[in-house]
Amino acid sequence: MIQKTLKSRKARLQPLCRWLRYEIFLVILFMVFCVIPGFASEQEIAPRKSYAVVTEHDWQRLLHRAHLAGLRIFESDHLVLITDRTSRAGDALEDLPVIFDEAVRIWASHYRIPPSAVRKWKVCGCLVVDRERFRKAGLLPDTIPDFTNGYCDHYRFWLTEQSNPAYQRHLLLHEGVHAFTATLLNLNTPTWYTEGIAEWLATHRLAKGPPQFQHTPIPVTPEDVEQLGRIEMIRRLRQSTKAPSLDEVFALNPTLHGTVSSYASAWAVVAFLARHPRYQEAFALTEQQPLDIGFTRRLNGQPGWNSAAASRDFDAFTADLDYGFDCSRMTINWSSGRRLPVTGATSTVTATHGWQNSGWQLEAGGQYQLRASGHCRVGQLQRSDGLLDLESTAGGISIDWYRGLPLGRLLIAQWDEKPDVGGRPKFKILAEGGETTFTAISNSPMFLKINNRPVNLSLSDGELTVNIGRKGDAFPSR
Ligand SMILES: [Zn+2]
Numbered sequence: 462m463i464q465k466t467l468k469s470r471k472a473r474l475q476p477l478c479r480w481l482r483y484e485i486f487l488v489i490l491f492m493v494f495c496v497i498p499g500f501a502s503e504q505e506i507a508p509r510k511s512y513a514v515v516t517e518h519d520w521q522r523l524l525h526r527a528h529l530a531g532l533r534i535f536e537s538d539h540l541v542l543i544t545d546r547t548s549r550a551g552d553a554l555e556d557l558p559v560i561f562d563e564a565v566r567i568w569a570s571h572y573r574i575p576p577s578a579v580r581k582w583k584v585c586g587c588l589v590v591d592r593e594r595f596r597k598a599g600l601l602p603d604t605i606p607d608f609t610n611g612y613c614d615h616y617r618f619w620l621t622e623q624s625n626p627a628y629q630r631h632l633l634l635h636e637g638v639h640a641f642t643a644t645l646l647n648l649n650t651p652t653w654y655t656e657g658i659a660e661w662l663a664t665h666r667l668a669k670g671p672p673q674f675q676h677t678p679i680p681v682t683p684e685d686v687e688q689l690g691r692i693e694m695i696r697r698l699r700q701s702t703k704a705p706s707l708d709e710v711f712a713l714n715p716t717l718h719g720t721v722s723s724y725a726s727a728w729a730v731v732a733f734l735a736r737h738p739r740y741q742e743a744f745a746l747t748e749q750q751p752l753d754i755g756f757t758r759r760l761n762g763q764p765g766w767n768s769a770a771a772s773r774d775f776d777a778f779t780a781d782l783d784y785g786f787d788c789s790r791m792t793i794n795w796s797s798g799r800r801l802p803v804t805g806a807t808s809t810v811t812a813t814h815g816w817q818n819s820g821w822q823l824e825a826g827g828q829y830q831l832r833a834s835g836h837c838r839v840g841q842l843q844r845s846d847g848l849l850d851l852e853s854t855a856g857g858i859s860i861d862w863y864r865g866l867p868l869g870r871l872l873i874a875q876w877d878e879k880p881d882v883g884g885r886p887k888f889k890i891l892a893e894g895g896e897t898t899f900t901a902i903s904n905s906p907m908f909l910k911i912n913n914r915p916v917n918l919s920l921s922d923g924e925l926t927v928n929i930g931r932k933g934d935a936f937p938s939r
Pocket of ligand 1: 635639655656659
């Protein structure tokens with residue numbers, strides 16, 4: 462089942478990047494930049510200083526051809542959508558242009574382009590079932606390569622029909638982001654950013670009731686992003702030890718790009734940079750500068766950028782990435798900590814965050830004993846009579862498990878630069894539970910975590926007290 466899903470997704474996603482092969486050439490032909498000074502002064506964040514003037518297109522000629530060919534047309538402020546797809550239950554093609562318009566507002570806000578500058582921005586997208594029909598109608602020029610799923614040529618893009626409406630919507634928006642960035646921002650960035658930002662800005666859920674675009678760049682639940690599978694792919698890459706490093710994603714080659722894993726990795730890097738407290742400012746600053754081929758170099762040259770630290774933080778990010786991941790609760794404190802006193806020491810671990818530095822450094826080969834006390838809330842269940850708090854001690858609770866361990870169980874780890882099984886560095890769990898002994902793998906800090914889903918952290922509360930000492934010694938008094 463998984464194999465089948467992987468195969469079909471790979472086939473679906475490969476063509477997105479063909480856009481890149483033509484990008485440099487087309488961008489040079491197309492763009493005229495201008496500087497628009499002094500607008501929207503009330504905004505807290507300064508608006509973008511430069512972006513292209515919208516080229517207004519008269520789509521009437523194309524619409525006339527579409528009419529003659531008997532194609533369906535849906536139109537909104539920012540999109541003309543032409544399709545030969547017939548109505549199907551749940552398809553809601555007529556909603557797509559309005560959703561597209563809502564997404565355009567998010568994209569403009571992301572790049573700090575004032576709404577007035579995109580008011581007349583309008584693109585033409587073709588949702589294609591039968592390519593020959595579009596070719597005969599003059600709506601699919603021979604100059605467009607034989608794409609598999611999607612292709613963008615500035616103010617025009619094409620996508621093939623998808624069986625899943627949510628994924629079809631995502632693909633439409635992905636190509637829409639390419640159109641937006643190519644036409645308004647002259648984008649000519651390395652592959653990881655070009656594809657990563659298209660994935661980041663396209664990822665969404667539909668609000669209940671009237672269809673409404675809600676940007677969920679890191680989705681909270683799988684149901685919000687049917688068949689997208691980015692988070693699952695990163696998980697599989699980590700488990701198979703094939704997860705790329707940050708630098709490997711930065712170096713993604715356009716000609717090799719196009720697998721599901723490369724799309725997932727590109728999205729993951731943008732998610733990491735856009736949300737991680739240590740990097741989001743540098744990333745936002747770089748995005749405000751020219752989106753050209755020097756993007757990665759410029760990002761790495763931002764004040765305070767530390768490539769080794771960023772690489773380690775990215776590895777920690779991909780290792781724990783999951784639905785509802787909240788960087789502010791999962792950021793790692795890497796400080797080396799103090800040497801553990803011979804008399805032992807005490808630390809605490811909160812239920813509201815991911816891996817936490819105990820503040821105590823262990824010695825490689827040293828044997829330690831640990832005892833934890835207290836209880837905390839590790840989630841809440843909605844029941845007919847109200848919310849039920851899930852209370853746990855360091856042993857965890859048996860009614861719910863996460864990543865093979867009971868929810869709420871105390872995990873003790875050190876950062877492992879070279880895992881025995883290969884793959885990227887990660888936290889190696891040395892012990893678990895409320896009373897345990899273990900051997901340290903390196904001269905490095907002891908990290909603690911209460912096992913939980915990232916999405917549960919905001920529902921959690923409380924902390925455990927942890928006593929740590931050399932094996933055989935007495936524990937410190939509590
Ligand atoms: Zn793409």
